[in-house]
Amino acid sequence: MEKDAIEEKPPLDLQTVPSLEAKDIDHGADTQLRRMLGTRHLTMVALGSAIGMGMWLGSGESLIDGGPASLFIGFLISGSVVWSVCQSIGEMAIMYPLPSAFVQWTTIFVSPAAGFALGWSYWFSYWITIANELQGVVTVLEYWTDAVPKAAWITVFWLVIILINIWVVKFFAEVEVFSSTVKFGWMLIVIIALLVITCGGTSEGPIGFRYWDAQPFNNGFKGFLSVLPTCVFGMAGSENAALVATEVANPRRSVPKAISSIWMRLGLFYVLGSLMITLTVDPSNPDLFGASGSNASPFVIAFKSAGIPAMAHITNAVILISVISTGSISGYGGSRMLMGLAHINMNHKVFGKADSMGRPWAGYIATIGIGGALAYLNVSHTGAEVFTWLSNLVSLLTLFGWAMICVSHLRFRYTWKLQGRDVAHLPWRSWAYPYATYWGLAWCIIITGVEFYLSIWPLGDKPSAQNFFANYVSVVAIIVIYIGAQCWYRGPFWVDASTIDIDQCRRFYADHDDEEVGKKSLVKKLVKVFE
Structure with missing residues (x-):
């Protein structure tokens, strides 16, 4: 029997048990998912889940709209926000490694209505991302040939994403380890x-x-503001580490390592990567993504302009791997989101089930099915048009998700203190609390306001109802869903913190985690062999 098995006993009173030496208890987190993943899998998913079209391709459009300085500053700001959000995720994912993670955290510590709105809107972002990544495949492959119909490429790689997800969970994780290694290398x-x-x-x-x-800045201050949503879209996906935590053998050991690796990703990939393309790519280059020409990546253009075609081809191939990887992670995340919603009675119970290998089939069919079907929009529109539509939708949904993670963290800490708990009893504590949490929340609100401004007065276009709803419909959908959920649940705006059972869905850890026990057992076996 697993050490994290469920016990139907009352929660432990931490005030009388300052050092948990009992066996692990996992109240309320029982699912049909299997905890087969380790630190390596969680770390690589955290490193690679956000690396897709947003950086490789979307940074070209931002370079045109905002100029080199705007692009670099935009990724610096977005990077600081992601780092702050991940600090909140670190504390919460270890305490509450649940299938839909931040949705269930929001339901517990904020309100059921907020959790409902977050869960369903975030599920929308997953299948929208799948559609965006599939149309990104077409853009990447057209660098080599445009002889193959767009619909054919979409169909082929839609099937690839399906196969990666439905094989076995550990196969999906190994694919992500490989793709993340390739991307970062x-x-x-x-x-x-x-x-x-x-x-x-x-x-x-x-x-x-x-x-x-x-020209460090293009189109003035509005040009700089237009870069921020694309930077957010480029970094969306870091929060997926919270979803993977429920299938990790020991979150207390794995999650902190994954969170600490964010420094590497932010520093190496986004900050240095964006700096390099601003130095080597002319913002007026007609081949940049979103302009006329081949809709190529700025990284590819940099090597083409330097007369190094071999590097350009290899880079394009790595971009292809990145796009497929992000699409498959979105299928994984969307299926777990639907499972988590089912476990808190916000979705049909069929979505809360998984087979003997831990595969939530209903969630896969709904998420990957809708995402793949939506990708066929690219058949009748240009890649740049579809990218703009879908990235604006995803960036707003991502900002809402990040903001609710920060709010849930603040409410969790408030509840913990209100109920007389000692922070020393937390399995892992962020050294930057509460400043990082407030920083992340503030920027989520600011950038959401920026997108509202750009939706009314878009860059290079006239104000129109069509532009507003095309770019801001995500927020409209969130508000409508929240109001509907609030009317249904008829609860207060905030859950009364004094009534929250903070142990119900929590996982308690023994002094020695499973992985360490496994290592010691292996050592004992080796000793016996040589005796």
Whole structure:
């Protein structure tokens, strides 16, 4: 029997048990999912889940709209927000490793209506992301050939995403480990190569800060504001580590390592990566994504302009792997979101079931099915148009999710203190609380306001109802869902913190985690062999 098995006993009183030495107890987190994943899987999913179209392709559109300085500053701001949100996730995911994670946290610590709105709106973002990544596949492959019909490419890679998800959960995790390793390994090479190019390592000579000096900001302050939503979309997915935590053998050991790895991803991939393309790619290049031409990635353009076609081809291939990876993670996340909603009676119970191998079939069919069908919009529209529509939708839904993670964390800490608990009893504590949580929440509100402004007065276009709803319909949907849920549940705006049972869905940990016990057992076996 697993150490994290459920016990039908009253929760422990932590005030009288300062050091938990009893066996692990997992109240209310019993699912048909299987805890087969380890630290390596969670860490690599946290590293690679957000690396898709937003950075590889979408950064080109931002370079056009805002200029090099705007793009770099935009990713710095978005990176700080993601880091702050991940600090909140770290504390909560260890305490409450639940199938839909932040949705269930919101339901417990904020209100059922808020949890309902978050869960369903976030599920929308998963199948929208699948559609966006599938149309990104078409954009990437058209770099090599446009002879194959768009619908054919979408169908082929839709099937690939389906197969990655339905094989077995551990196969999905291994695919993500491989793809994340490829992404980060190649990004390290790309950064070094682009540094050589900007320093004059090609026949073009030194580039330096030529493009920064010429025009660091395009389209004024509005151009800078227009970059922020794309940067948020590019970094969406970091929160998926919270969903994976429910299938990890020991979250107390795995989650902190995954959260600490955010530094590497933010520093290496987004900050340095965006800096390098602002140094090596001319914002007026007609081939940038969103402009006329091949809709190519700025990373690919940088190598093409430098006369290194081999690097351009390899980079395009890595982008293809990234896009498929992000699409498959969205299928995983969406299916778990539906399962979590079913476990708190906010979805049909069929979505709360999984087979003997831990696969939630109903969730897979709904999420990947709708996402794949939506991708066929790309058949009749350009990749840039579809990317703009869908990325605006996802960025707003992501901001709502990040904000509710921060609010849930603040409410959790408030409840913990109100009920007389000691912070020393938390399995893991963020050293940046509460400043990081408030920082992340504040920026989520600010960027949501920025998107409202850009929806009314869009960059390079006239105000219209069509533009507003095309770009801001996510917020309208969230408000409608929340009001409907509030009328249904008829509860207060905030759950009374004094009545929250903070032990009901919590996992308690023994002094020695499963992984360490496994290692010691292996050592004992080896000793016996050599005796």
